[in-house]
Amino acid sequence: MNLILLSPQDIIAEGCAVVRDPRRLRHLRDVHRVTPGARLTVGLAGGQMGKAELTALSDEQATFHFEPLAETPPPALPVHLVLALPRPRMLARTLEHVTALGVKDITLLHTRRVEKSYWQSPELMPEKIHQHLVLGLEQARDTQLPDVTLRRGFRPFVEDVLPELLANRRGLVAHPGMAQTCPRALTEPTLLAVGPEGGFIDWEIDQLLAAGCEGMHMGPRILRVETAVTALLARLF
Secondary structure, rough: OOOOOEEEEEEEOOOOOEEEOOHHHHHHHHHOOOOOOOOOEEEEOOOOOEEEEEEEEOOOOEEEEEEEEEEEEOOOEEEEEEEEEOOOHHHHHHHHHHHHHHEEEEEEEOOOOOHHHHHHHHHOOHHHHHHHHHHHHHOOOOOOOOEEEEOOOOHHHHHHHHHHHHHHEEEEEOOOOOOEEOOOOOOOOOEEEEEEOOOOOHHHHHHHHHHEEEEOOOOOOOOHHHHHHHHHHHHHO
């Protein structure tokens, strides 16, 4: 936790915040091992960042005092990530990784090779998704939560949603066997589509390409989704 992310509920007065949830308290005590008087980086969810002084710490709460926060969080990546819904444990790690890297728009999509049971996972509960996003923000010292959208139908997404998303973005589909190699150092708004563990089926690739996306690959190695997404974002941006 490289940032204490404060929610509006944590602010009890101007320049004063109280943290009460067990996870953050445990991290302050057991990982940071802080004592009153320590200065830590804090940020207001959706807002600015800065330094705060820990003025009190107990088993029940931590109290911080700070001057007006004036530091801007790091810039977002210019990408909308369309990700075939991964296995639940992989989803948790992937959400944390892409949030730490600066992705702010995420669509989780059903495809043929996504197990239908994945959609019943507790990891898709709003509070669980929020938890993983917060962990990514705390890691990267960021305050801007991503928007996560669930799309259970591939065809409705491609026909009704994707054209609008591509109206002002370059569409890229990562898939083994594509002719084009992954581009580097993009600055333009981009949509990146990544398939499930077994990849997109041929029909899905055809539909994505017909909608205006470009197919590309990262070489002959077949990577796990969480590895592939991290590598793609690092190379693209």
